[in-house]
Amino acid sequence: MSDEAPSPSSWSMRGLKRWLTTAPETRDELIRLVHDSRQFLEPDTVDMLEGVLDLPATQVREIMTPRPQVIGLHESASLPEVMDIILEAAHSRYPVFDSQDDDAVIGILLAKDLIPILVMMVRNQEDKIDSKRLRDLVRQPLYISESARSDTLLRSLQSTQVHMAVVVDDFGNFAGVVTMEDLLEEIVGDIVDEHDDFDEDSDINNIIPHPEKLDTWCVQAATVIEDCNDELGSHFDDAEVDTMGGLVMQALGYVSDLEGESVTIDDWKITITDVEGRFIRLLELTKVPETEVITNPLP
Template identity: 25%
Template sequence: MILIFEVIVLLSFIILSAFFSASETALFSLNKLQLKKIQKEEENNWRIKSIIKLLDDPQRTLISILIGNMFVNITASSLATYLAIKLIGNIGIGIASGIMIFTILVFGEIVPKSLAVVNAENISKRVAKPIEIISIGLFPLIKVFKALIIVLYYFFGKKSTREKKEITEEDLITLIDAGKDEGVIEEEENEMIRNIFEFGDTMVKEVMIPRVDMACISSDTKLGSILKMINKMGHSRIPVYEDTIDNIVGILYAKDLLGVYQKWYTSREKFDLKEIIREAYFVPENKKIDELLDIFQKDRIQIAIAIDEYGGTAGLITMEDVVEEVVGEIIDEYDREIKLFEMIEDNTVITDAMISIEKINEILNIEIPENGFETLGGFIYDLLGRIPKKDEKIKYQNCQIIVEQVVKNRIRRVKIIKELPQTKNNTPGKNA
């Protein structure tokens, strides 16, 4: 009868070993996102409150579990050895040790931890309260171990023993990429979410239509010429300048011309463009586009003029340009769909010089620096220190850059050939 009781106690200790092992794995497998989800779904659940309390002090929780696990494992091994000696003598010591190593390894570690990994949430709910009670009971011992850990951290030059891990942008991007790989998130959705993360770091000068590409009209332009330009370009808002493009005096809205045109057509009164233009909104080219979007929405503005550090016109940015940074290119009925780049081979691309450095790096998996310029054309100007000639070849790292088209001192089209790494099959041999 006593023997049966002792065997039951031994089995109980093995079960407790499994309990502590499963608790450790389950609780520390939960991440912040899972916790917030659980907390939101079951706000007043006492089990959830216990989980949060335990993970708020992970060091205390871990020490409690390890002390408990160590205690039951040592006690179980000692009891098994005692029973073996009692039954078969001293020869039972080795046998008991072998059996207990296998039993604790399989049933006290591998099996419970494997189950806890795949069912962390449910197991955590069941073990949290008992572990919390155990940690309260072991509080004096935990304080001793915490003090010892602080001494060891200090000895090894570690300043803090309680570094709370927060969810980082990298964590979320990794999660999103995993969702894409699993088919939960579409490619377009993945790209859009990534764009949102980059949105707050993007400046106006990275998105704006540059000064040289702006469609503007002079304040003394005749009505007929303006109508022809609007009909040709399809723009609904056009900046108006006086004397020079650096002196933008307002924005012409195409719809404002309708009433003026009717009046002019019937009465042939003198047309004065300055009377119908609206006030222009100016923004520094280094302003973040998320801040600009707030202004666009608050003041119901659709277009802004970007200015450089000297107060000159740097470019133009619209609400559409800002939105496209998240949702991608928006092609309306007036836009001509222009191919920014074309892959000729896996290592060769023909591209517009206005392509961003970030994009060309992504396409060819190269590392062109972004130091003071945003586009491939800007990089070439900076690299040469002059205006390149047509068909000029430039060697940069493992790339050959060929300037295919230059119009009015402006680089238009570029070919980039990335050198492929040589293999034994394509390495030229020596002549005999």
């Protein structure tokens, strides 16, 4: 008989085997089992398993890039215009819109598919792509409803062997795009590549204390309301809108001359500090002292 003491890892494996002697019968039991397995498994492994199990409960609208933030191309764009957008955005895929209808996506352009055109341009001194040729370059889009489950999206992307889908709302209107990377980030967390701006893409930096003002935070408009509530202890309602920018737009009720406008929601004063066109980019949230909170009188 060996006198060597069993290693901690062997105790963990024995405990895990005993833990799994009774198979879970429902999804909730399986989720609870995975959550409670942190005493046996590495935290990253548990987080990944929980991410996989959460896919059926996650709708596409929760992980997609919404329409205001989508960088796309128009089929009538010249080659210099297309290249300027690609060089600035540094994405690998772009939805291409019908030149007469911004809601109609004719296909997805892969940046690498422009290489033969660039070679042709160099050889023949051509300087633009006409609409027919750009239309010929795009690939057939995959459409999916914004209310579809994320696991359904995953199976669709796998079966069609594409990495980007066009998201439509209940009326068939263009609502945004969603990628395989979006799905993977739901499972493994943020994926930052060599083209990403870490400060912009990291969830941690969506909400930062104001460097000069007390009880004030700078919040990106695309921040999910639930994340803002968790971070700041606020209680903003996300029943009808998902993002902080959408919450402010809903409260204001108009879409022009937004910069500098303020609205008070619950006990927070929200000021729009940066806009791009009609779209809000950055907000400033200030906690209003209880003595200054105005309660609407009953009619």
